[in-house]
Amino acid sequence: MELASRKQKILSAIIESFIRTGEPVGSKTLINEAGLDVSSATVRNEMADLTNMGFLIQPHTSAGRVPTTLGYRYYVDNIMKVTPLSQSGKDYIESTLSQYSDSPENILDGAASLVSQLTDLISVATTPDGEESRVRKISFVQTGSHTAMVVLIASNGIIKTRLFRCGFIITPEILKIFDKALNEIFSGVKLSSINRPFIQTAAARFGELSLFMPSVLTAIQECAKNAREISVCHSGYSKLMLLSEIDFSAARGMFEFLNNEHDLSSMLLNMPKGTCVVIGRENSRTELSESSVVAARYTVDSKPSGVIAVVGPLRMDYARVISILESVSQTVGTLISELIQIQK
Amino acid sequence: MELASRKQKILSAIIESFIRTGEPVGSKTLINEAGLDVSSATVRNEMADLTNMGFLIQPHTSAGRVPTTLGYRYYVDNIMKVTPLSQSGKDYIESTLSQYSDSPENILDGAASLVSQLTDLISVATTPDGEESRVRKISFVQTGSHTAMVVLIASNGIIKTRLFRCGFIITPEILKIFDKALNEIFSGVKLSSINRPFIQTAAARFGELSLFMPSVLTAIQECAKNAREISVCHSGYSKLMLLSEIDFSAARGMFEFLNNEHDLSSMLLNMPKGTCVVIGRENSRTELSESSVVAARYTVDSKPSGVIAVVGPLRMDYARVISILESVSQTVGTLISELIQIQK
DNA sequence: GTTAGCACTCGTACATCGAGAGTGCTAAAA
DNA sequence: TTTTAGCACTCTCGATGTACGAGTGCTAAC
Numbered sequence: 001m002e003l004a005s006r007k008q009k010i011l012s013a014i015i016e017s018f019i020r021t022g023e024p025v026g027s028k029t030l031i032n033e034a035g036l037d038v039s040s041a042t043v044r045n046e047m048a049d050l051t052n053m054g055f056l057i058q059p060h061t062s063a064g065r066v067p068t069t070l071g072y073r074y075y076v077d078n079i080m081k082v083t084p085l086s087q088s089g090k091d092y093i094e095s096t097l098s099q100y101s102d103s104p105e106n107i108l109d110g111a112a113s114l115v116s117q118l119t120d121l122i123s124v125a126t127t128p129d130g131e132e133s134r135v136r137k138i139s140f141v142q143t144g145s146h147t148a149m150v151v152l153i154a155s156n157g158i159i160k161t162r163l164f165r166c167g168f169i170i171t172p173e174i175l176k177i178f179d180k181a182l183n184e185i186f187s188g189v190k191l192s193s194i195n196r197p198f199i200q201t202a203a204a205r206f207g208e209l210s211l212f213m214p215s216v217l218t219a220i221q222e223c224a225k226n227a228r229e230i231s232v233c234h235s236g237y238s239k240l241m242l243l244s245e246i247d248f249s250a251a252r253g254m255f256e257f258l259n260n261e262h263d264l265s266s267m268l269l270n271m272p273k274g275t276c277v278v279i280g281r282e283n284s285r286t287e288l289s290e291s292s293v294v295a296a297r298y299t300v301d302s303k304p305s306g307v308i309a310v311v312g313p314l315r316m317d318y319a320r321v322i323s324i325l326e327s328v329s330q331t332v333g334t335l336i337s338e339l340i341q342i343q344k
Numbered sequence: 345m346e347l348a349s350r351k352q353k354i355l356s357a358i359i360e361s362f363i364r365t366g367e368p369v370g371s372k373t374l375i376n377e378a379g380l381d382v383s384s385a386t387v388r389n390e391m392a393d394l395t396n397m398g399f400l401i402q403p404h405t406s407a408g409r410v411p412t413t414l415g416y417r418y419y420v421d422n423i424m425k426v427t428p429l430s431q432s433g434k435d436y437i438e439s440t441l442s443q444y445s446d447s448p449e450n451i452l453d454g455a456a457s458l459v460s461q462l463t464d465l466i467s468v469a470t471t472p473d474g475e476e477s478r479v480r481k482i483s484f485v486q487t488g489s490h491t492a493m494v495v496l497i498a499s500n501g502i503i504k505t506r507l508f509r510c511g512f513i514i515t516p517e518i519l520k521i522f523d524k525a526l527n528e529i530f531s532g533v534k535l536s537s538i539n540r541p542f543i544q545t546a547a548a549r550f551g552e553l554s555l556f557m558p559s560v561l562t563a564i565q566e567c568a569k570n571a572r573e574i575s576v577c578h579s580g581y582s583k584l585m586l587l588s589e590i591d592f593s594a595a596r597g598m599f600e601f602l603n604n605e606h607d608l609s610s611m612l613l614n615m616p617k618g619t620c621v622v623i624g625r626e627n628s629r630t631e632l633s634e635s636s637v638v639a640a641r642y643t644v645d646s647k648p649s650g651v652i653a654v655v656g657p658l659r660m661d662y663a664r665v666i667s668i669l670e671s672v673s674q675t676v677g678t679l680i681s682e683l684i685q686i687q688k
Numbered sequence: 689g690t691t692a693g694c695a696c697t698c699g700t701a702c703a704t705c706g707a708g709a710g711t712g713c714t715a716a717a718a
Numbered sequence: 719t720t721t722t723a724g725c726a727c728t729c730t731c732g733a734t735g736t737a738c739g740a741g742t743g744c745t746a747a748c
Contacts, residue, residue: 026741039691044742061698062741102507139485141495143503144687151485151493151505159487161495161505163446165686237581238603241596248592252585259582342509343488370710383722388711406710406729 003074009034010046011055012079015067019315024064069280072292072314076277082319085327094331101335104128104157109233111308111332116236118324121312123235124258126265128156128305128336130228135186135194136343138220140175148175150216152223154191156300157340160226164219178216181206186220194224230269230306232261243313245290257287258311268307271295275326280314292316296325298333301340308332347418353378354390355399356423359411363659368408413624416636416658420621426663429671437671445679448472448501453577455652455676460580462668465656467579468602470609472500472649472680474572479530479538480687482564484519492519494560496567498535500644501684504570508563522560525550530564538568574613574650576605587657589634601631602655612651615639619666619673624658636660640669642677645684652676 003011013034014025027040027047036043047065050056055071058064067075085093093114100110108125116123133156141149147165154160185202186194199217206213237258240251258264267285271278275296281289288311295309308329310321347355357378358369371384371391380387391409394400399415402408411419429437437458444454452469460467477500485493491509498504529546530538543561550557581602584595602608611629615622619640625633632655639653652673654665 024741028741040741041691041693041743042689045690048743058742059699061696062739063699064741102509137487141483141485143481143495143497146686149495149503151487151495153487159493159507163503165446238596238599241592241599248585248595251592252582255582255585342490368710372710384710385712385722385724386720389721392712402711404729405727406708408710 003078006038007046007050008079009036010043011050011067011071012075014047014050014056014065015071015075015079018067019317022315024059024066026064029064067314069282069314072279072318073282076279076318080319082322082326085323089324090327090331093327097328097331097335101339103159104336104339105231105233107332107335107339108306108308109235111328112233113235115308115310115324115328116239119310119312119316119321120236120239121310121316121321122237122239122258123308123310124264124268125233125308125332126230126268126306127233128158128300129230129269130154130156130158130191132156133158133191133227135189135191135224138179138182138186140178142170142172142175145169150219150223152220152227153343154224154227155340156227157336157343158227160223162219162223162226164215166215182216182220191224191228194221196221230261230265232265234258239312243291245313250287250290253287254291254311257285268295268309271307273297273304275322275329277318277322290314292318294318294321294325296322296329298329298336300333300336305333305336347422350382351390351394352423353380354387355394355411355415356419358391358394358400358409359415359419359423362411363661366659368403368410370408373408411658413626413658416623416662417626420623420662424663426666426670429667433668434671434675437668438675441672441675441679445683447503448680448683449575449577451676451679451683452650452652453579455672456577457579459652459654459668459672460583463654463656463660463665464580464583465654465660465665466581466583466602467652467654468608468612469577469652469676470574470612470650471577472502472644473574473613474498474500474502474535476500477502477535477571479533479535479568482523482526482530484522486514486516486519489513494563494567496564496571497687498568498571499684500571501680501687502571504567506563506567506570508559510559526560526564535568535572538565540565574605574609576609578602583656587635589657594631594634597631598635598655601629612639612653615651617641617648619670621662621666634658636662638662638665638669640666640673642673642680644677644680649677649680 010030013030017025017029017033027043030036030043031040047056051058051065055068055074056065057068059066096114097107097110100106104127108127112123112125133154136153136155139151141151143149143163146169147163148170150162150164152160185205199221203213203217237255240255243251246254275294278293280292283289283291283293291311292314293309293311295307297304297307299305308325310325354374357374361369361373361377371387374380374387375384391400395402395409399412399418400409401412403410440458441451441454444450448471452471456467456469477498480497480499483495485495487493487507490513491507492514494506494508496504529549543565547557547561581599584599587595619638622637624636627633627635627637635655636658637653637655639651641648641651643649652669654669
């Protein structure tokens with residue numbers, strides 16, 4: 001659907017004014033602010049049309065107009081211009097994130113807090129999906145007379161550790177045996193296939209040695225599970241209370257949804273690839289029906305991977321948020337890819 | 345200060361009713377609920393006295409009475425009876441926390457979420473202080489051709505890991521050299537003394553080898569810092585929005601304070617040893633002037649260590665919260681002590 | 689197609705009012 | 719001296735009414 005140029009200009013001006021002030025926009029205000037060479041009556045006629053077309057609503061008779069989900073959608077798709085970040089902005093992002101570049105989780109933690117700080121909105125980021133990745137290596141570190149640590153290195157660059165304890169005294173020799181035997185079994189195995197039956201089969205292979213194994217195997221299973229499962233980094237949750245549009249119970253619902261890693265990550269990962277904007281009621285979750293989500297994929301080794309996203313009020317500066325997210329997600333993708341590279 | 349028995353009975357009934365309902369308590373309500381064999385006029389006289397003494401206030405003329413900070417204080421100190429948890433309750437706590445017993449951080453994470461779930465309040469827990477503890481051992485695990493992981497085991501049971509990268513290809517031999525050289529330097533050293541000058545001195549000792557060292561030494565310094573610093577585990581922050589007493593901006597202030605690990609942990613650790621209750625304005629932080637904090641120390645190896653605490657409304661069930669916190673903190677102390685024991 | 693003018697609608701702010709809750713005081717009773 | 723009944727008083731809360739202002743839609747003229 002294409003709008004006449006003047007309608008489009010008016011819609012644009014209304015949305016931009018509303019994003020800035022949060023106040024419903026009336027015809028007079030609009031004339032003053034936007035450079036429109038027509039009278040308020042003409043603007044009113046156009047506004048009435050836009051309202052009939054579903055782009056605007058009036059909260060009540062004597063109030064100005066407020067954009068609807070459809071209005072924002074048209075604005076985002078047809079009017080708004082996203083300009084890439086300046087070089088200095090990109091440099092800032094890169095230098096900030098490089099500090100965290102020792103592990104994917106740290107990078108994403110850093111990315112979430114950077115995005116939240118730059119946009120003044122809530123930001124969340126998912127770690128790379130580990131469904132397809134495999135065990136590269138398992139190592140052991142002795143931590144005490146009866147305890148040791150498993151270190152599982154996965155092919156997606158994720159490294160997980162877990163302590164385990166044994167009923168007997170651990171010696172370097174025993175750990176060597178563990179190392180050899182367990183790497184034989186687990187190296188190259190997909191993380192997703194390391195489940196209970198797999199572990200039981202593995203235990204069986206050890207014959208009488210298996211008596212020593214249960215805690216080790218459990219620790220490995222835990223590591224594999226943690227390396228495979230997507231986790232969610234987040235930042236800026238206190239900004240939730242600045243969303244003036246919502247009340248306490250709505251805020252609580254949102255907060256609980258945002259703290260539910262499973263639901264949140266599956267929502268984010270179900271979004272289309274690339275950068276996408278989901279506005280108000282377009283959201284699959286009712287908790288977000290008064291909010292917008294802007295999400296950007298980052299790619300690791302040229303494959304779409306996790307998501308970095310922003311959650312905020314309908315009236316957010318979409319263009320700015322998109323350009324920030326695109327820069328950050330690109331940097332994150334590069335850093336993680338590099339990290340995997342040097343771990344090969 | 346000792347109150348006459350009837351005054352005490354009335355104060356107790358008012359506080360318990362207010363904790364239950366959240367409504368100001370009037371003289372008639374009181375007669376109906378508490379088994380008082382006097383008329384409402386008598387109760388009114390007593391209530392007037394208690395108000396003059398500062399234990400109660402009236403929100404407005406035609407409302408009932410509400411306890412003041414002083415009122416709660418008297419109640420907590422002189423009236424309330426804390427009964428220890430039942431054996432089955434203790435067993436539940438123990439079996440829940442044992443699941444997490446592979447590291448102090450996990451135990452405290454588990455403790456915070458358990459306490460939050462049992463009390464339906466916000467719960468926070470600090471990890472043991474590492475000021476006094478020392479490096480027990482440093483280990484290395486190769487994670488890639490140019491990357492490896494430092495594992496620092498501290499005497500307080502905390503284990504920290506950190507990845508580092510090198511400009512050259514890492515071999516098992518190099519790691520062995522690292523292991524030997526760095527354990528010689530760092531073993532037994534207090535975590536708190538591993539600062540920038542110390543690292544620089546250490547680097548100097550390596551002569552030409554030191555060129556290979558900077559990233560390793562930085563990684564060790566980071567590990568030492570993380571092992572030393574107290575971190576705060578928390579759970580149930582969404583309960584903040586159930587505190588009906590507060591508004592959005594107060595909630596935001598509280599939330600930000602609770603997310604400030606430094607301020608929060610220093611407040612908690614400044615509290616007296618044992619279990620303590622801080623009510624409303626008694627709190628040093630204005631953010632908490634409408635809330636109460638109940639905090640319990642846990643002891644590791646018979647020494648007072650971190651704190652497990654609850655933050656909630658003034659009208660919380662103090663006796664119940666105290667008994668839960670005492671059980672949980674005792675279990676946590678035992679588990680962590682055990683953990684350190686088997687790591688020796 | 690555009691505009692000026694105007695009647696109309698509706699939300700907000702403010703004042704008024706009555707009902708209800710709870711009190712403190714007083715004087716009588718125990 | 720302590721307790722109690724009675725009562726006038728105060729204050730909140732919700733409902734009701736009113737004035738004002740903002741913003742609109744419509745109509746008729748340009």
